[in-house]
Amino acid sequence: MSDPSHDAASPPEPYGVLEPDGLASERDALADPESYEVVLDVEGVADELATHSDRGAESVVGRWSTPLGQVARTTLALTIFLVAGALLWEAFKWLFGDPWRLEDILGTGASYYHEPPFYLLQASDRQLPHLWSIAAEMVEPYQRGTDVSLLQFLVGSALFTLRQSVAGFALGALIGIGLASVFVHSRNSERAFMPYVVGSQAVPIVALAPLIVIIFGFGVTSVVVIATYLTFFPVTIAQLRGLRSPDPRALELMRSYGASRWDVYRKLRMPASLPYLFTALKVAATAAVVGALIGEGPGGVKDGLGKAIISYTQQYITGPEKLWATILVAGLAGITFFMAVRIAEVVVLRSRQGPGS
Amino acid sequence: MTDIVVSLSAVSKTFLTREGEGTVALEAIDLDIRSGEFISLIGPSGCGKSTLLRIVGDLIEPSQGRVEVNGKPAPQARQDRDYGIVFQAPVLFDWRTVEANVRLPLEVTGIKGSERDQRIREMLDLVELGGFVRHYPHQLSGGMQQRVAIARALALQPALLLMDEPFGALDEMTRERLNAEVLRIWQATGKTIIFVTHSIPEAVFLSTRVVVMSARPGRISHVIDIDLPQPRTEETRESERYYDLVTEVREALRGRAVESTPIRPGAARTRAEGSFG
Numbered sequence: 001m002s003d004p005s006h007d008a009a010s011p012p013e014p015y016g017v018l019e020p021d022g023l024a025s026e027r028d029a030l031a032d033p034e035s036y037e038v039v040l041d042v043e044g045v046a047d048e049l050a051t052h053s054d055r056g057a058e059s060v061v062g063r064w065s066t067p068l069g070q071v072a073r074t075t076l077a078l079t080i081f082l083v084a085g086a087l088l089w090e091a092f093k094w095l096f097g098d099p100w101r102l103e104d105i106l107g108t109g110a111s112y113y114h115e116p117p118f119y120l121l122q123a124s125d126r127q128l129p130h131l132w133s134i135a136a137e138m139v140e141p142y143q144r145g146t147d148v149s150l151l152q153f154l155v156g157s158a159l160f161t162l163r164q165s166v167a168g169f170a171l172g173a174l175i176g177i178g179l180a181s182v183f184v185h186s187r188n189s190e191r192a193f194m195p196y197v198v199g200s201q202a203v204p205i206v207a208l209a210p211l212i213v214i215i216f217g218f219g220v221t222s223v224v225v226i227a228t229y230l231t232f233f234p235v236t237i238a239q240l241r242g243l244r245s246p247d248p249r250a251l252e253l254m255r256s257y258g259a260s261r262w263d264v265y266r267k268l269r270m271p272a273s274l275p276y277l278f279t280a281l282k283v284a285a286t287a288a289v290v291g292a293l294i295g296e297g298p299g300g301v302k303d304g305l306g307k308a309i310i311s312y313t314q315q316y317i318t319g320p321e322k323l324w325a326t327i328l329v330a331g332l333a334g335i336t337f338f339m340a341v342r343i344a345e346v347v348v349l350r351s352r353q354g355p356g357s
Numbered sequence: 358m359t360d361i362v363v364s365l366s367a368v369s370k371t372f373l374t375r376e377g378e379g380t381v382a383l384e385a386i387d388l389d390i391r392s393g394e395f396i397s398l399i400g401p402s403g404c405g406k407s408t409l410l411r412i413v414g415d416l417i418e419p420s421q422g423r424v425e426v427n428g429k430p431a432p433q434a435r436q437d438r439d440y441g442i443v444f445q446a447p448v449l450f451d452w453r454t455v456e457a458n459v460r461l462p463l464e465v466t467g468i469k470g471s472e473r474d475q476r477i478r479e480m481l482d483l484v485e486l487g488g489f490v491r492h493y494p495h496q497l498s499g500g501m502q503q504r505v506a507i508a509r510a511l512a513l514q515p516a517l518l519l520m521d522e523p524f525g526a527l528d529e530m531t532r533e534r535l536n537a538e539v540l541r542i543w544q545a546t547g548k549t550i551i552f553v554t555h556s557i558p559e560a561v562f563l564s565t566r567v568v569v570m571s572a573r574p575g576r577i578s579h580v581i582d583i584d585l586p587q588p589r590t591e592e593t594r595e596s597e598r599y600y601d602l603v604t605e606v607r608e609a610l611r612g613r614a615v616e617s618t619p620i621r622p623g624a625a626r627t628r629a630e631g632s633f634g
Contacts, residue, residue: 249444252416257465257513258436267461271452351493352451 067350074342078335086131093130096123100130129321134328137321150322154308154329161292161304162333164220168227169288169337173281175228176235183236184243184269185261201233205291209298218300226295230287238280242273275352278345285337293330305330361428362517362549363390363413368422369574370408381574382408386422388568388577390551392516395543397560397567398553399606405575406553410519413551414442426517438466440517441510445525447502449494449509455481456490459509466513480508483542500531507542520552524559536562540589557610561602562589569609579609 095118102112121127142153179197183190209226216222246268254264296306305326312323368386371379382405390396398406411417412424415431426434434440441462449458459480463473481487484504494502503523510518520539524532536559543550554560560567561583569579583602585593593599 247446247448249446249448250450252411252414253442253444253448254465255416256414256435256438256440256442257462258438259465263465267464268450271450274452349452351454352495 067346070346071339071343074339078339089128089131093123093128096120097128097130098123098125126317126320129324134321134324137319138325142322150325151329154305154326157303157305157308157326158329158333161289161296161306161330162337164223164292164295164301164304165227165285165288165333165337168224168229168291169231169281169284171224172228172231172233172284172288173235175232176280176284177239177277179232179236180239180243180273181265183240185265190240197233197236200229205230205294209295212295213298213300220299220301222299223292223295223301223304223306226299227288227291230291231284234280234283234287235277238276238283239273242276243269245276246272275349278341278349281341282338282345285341286334289330289334289337305333360391361389362392362394362426363388363551364423364425365389365409365413366423368409368412368419368424370405370412370417371420383412383419384574384576386575386577388580390549392549393547395540395550395563395565396552397564398551398570399555399557399560399567399610400570400575400578401572401610402555403575404570404572406570407521408575409570410521410551410553413517414440414519416442438462438513439515440519441513441515442519443503443506443510443521443523445522447494447499447506449502449505451494453493454490455486455492455494455497455505458494458505459512462509462512476512476514480512481505483511483545484508484538498531499527500535503527503535504538507539511542511546511548516549518548518550520550522553522555525555532556532559537591539563544588557603557606558594561585561599561606562594567606569606578612581605581609 093116094114095116097116097120099113099115101114104110105112116123125133138151138154139149142148142150179193183194205226208229209222212225212229213222216225243265250268250272251264254268257263259267292304293306293309295301296304297310301307308326309323309330312319312326316323365386365388368383369381370383371381373379386409398409400406408417412419413426413431415424415435424431427437427439429437429439450461453461456477459477460473463469463476468476477490478487481490484507486501486504486508489497489501494505497505507523523539524535527535539550539552540563542548550563552560552563562585564583567579567581567583568577569581570576571578581602585596585598585602
């Protein structure tokens with residue numbers, strides 16, 4: 001909404017003041033105080049994501065406000081994060097790791113020897129391999145008697161896992177949007193079912209995963225269900241809030257047109273909810289990857305990263321780099337999915353962006 | 358009496374607080390508004406003027422009394438889209454262009470094709486924003502946004518326009534420009550306008566009648582005819598009669614304080630009780 005009074009009251013809030021009404025109703029709906037904390041937590045993460053990843057600082061950095069600029073900004077932020085992580089990693093090893101030697105640097109015959117001043121078991125090459133050892137391992141064949149490198153193998157596995165994540169993500173998003181759409185139209189249904197929605201997340205997914213496999217059988221279906229299970233929750237919560245976000249006067253306006261509930265939904269509530277929805281979808285994207293990774297073990301799916309993590313954990317003594325490589329690729333898979341949603345967000349919401357909006 | 362666009366008789370509104378107590382927002386409101394009138398509702402905060410406007414628009418139900426718009430009960434009039442409404446904030450949909458915002462009521466009511474396009478163009482020309490159809494709300498100034506809101510309210514060609522402090526959030530210069538613009542639109546279209554405002558000069562400059570309200574409970578304390586000649590111009594603002602009327606409205610608003618002391622009831626000059634049809 002282009003509401004100057006809102007703008008004046010809360011310039012840094014990208015989506016205006018959070019609606020206390022919606023929050024209160026969610027509170028009312030939650031009988032269980034423990035599950036209530038779960039909600040707050042998720043909303044906190046969602047809001048923080050919204051604040052950090054979005055349009056708050058736009059008026060300061062105008063040129064970042066183009067769609068391309070926004071994607072570039074997110075990419076830059078992630079890159080800085082990754083580089084900083086890598087530097088910290090090697091700095092830790094530099095101080096506490098095993099000694100190492102570089103022979104014949106660039107063919108000059110010179111060599112370099114580093115003896116870290118301290119020692120910590122956690123920084124040893126077994127526990128925390130050098131990034132360059134992991135990189136070196138990635139270009140080696142992933143198992144004996146094959147030309148396929150570890151990296152190729154892991155990327156293939158990642159794509160397989162991502163496919164399951166995307167399926168679970170899509171399904172979870174649809175369920176979340178559906179539940180929120182029902183709840184926004186019926187306080188009674190919200191009161192009746194919201195506690196179960198919240199309660200569902202109070203059960204740890206690792207405890208639930210074997211049960212889901214028993215119900216849906218070994219295979220991809222169970223993995224998708226588990227990814228769905230982790231996805232629908234943030235979407236439900238954020239989408240409900242988004243559907244309730246329109247200015248009360250906008251609702252009055254629709255009423256003055258004699259608009260039907262359906263018109264109010266598709267012409268006002270749904271478009272108004274999109275910024276909230278995308279915030280939730282970004283959370284859900286990474287959650288779906290986690291769900292698929294966790295699900296692959298009990299689900300008996302052999303082609304994904306989850307399985308690779310399990311096998312390389314068992315082979316850790318003989319090749320710690322392989323597990324670390326898998327973890328890095330899994331992280332990149334999550335980031336890739338996140339970026340895909342972020343790009344969709346920037347494209348869909350591009351017309352709304354601008355100073356003060 | 359087909360001439361009467363809005364007829365309120367014995368309208369009152371009591372809001373229930375959370376504790377279950379009632380707050381009387383409006384009490385015994387009687388008011389008839391004729392076709393083509395420009396009525397300002399003015400009064401202190403909490404006198405229920407916005408509530409009254411919403412009751413006319415069937416956005417709030419009165420607790421008691423009868424509300425008729427165009428000779429129909431208010432809910433029927435709302436269903437028939439007999440009025441357009443403009444709020445203090447433009448309340449534009451920020452994902453829609455200027456053109457699409459004005460199109461919104463037409464979409465909802467199922468007006469399609471060339472008629473729809475023509476109405477949108479007409480309305481945007483009327484508010485002199487014909488060159489901004491492809492802009493998004495955030496690309497416009499506050500005054501321009503409010504003009505889009507006016508175009509949107511007029512898109513369904515209602516006979517009645519309800520305006521709830523439409524220029525309250527704008528600076529003085531913009532407000533005066535938009536006052537002139539509203540007058541121009543009023544004269545060009547022959548609408549009946551109910552205009553809620555805090556500003557005495559604005560009320561006097563625009564209106565044919567100013568309805569002065571008092572607070573707690575909200576009542577009509579005075580109805581003052583504004584007999585300034587039409588069309589009103591910048592010169593109107595400098596005329597002696599204008600100053601006299603501004604003073605009269607101001608005193609009527611102050612009269613509320615006099616009245617509320619039980620010693621001297623009914624001290625105000627142009628006290629108006631009951632229907633003013």
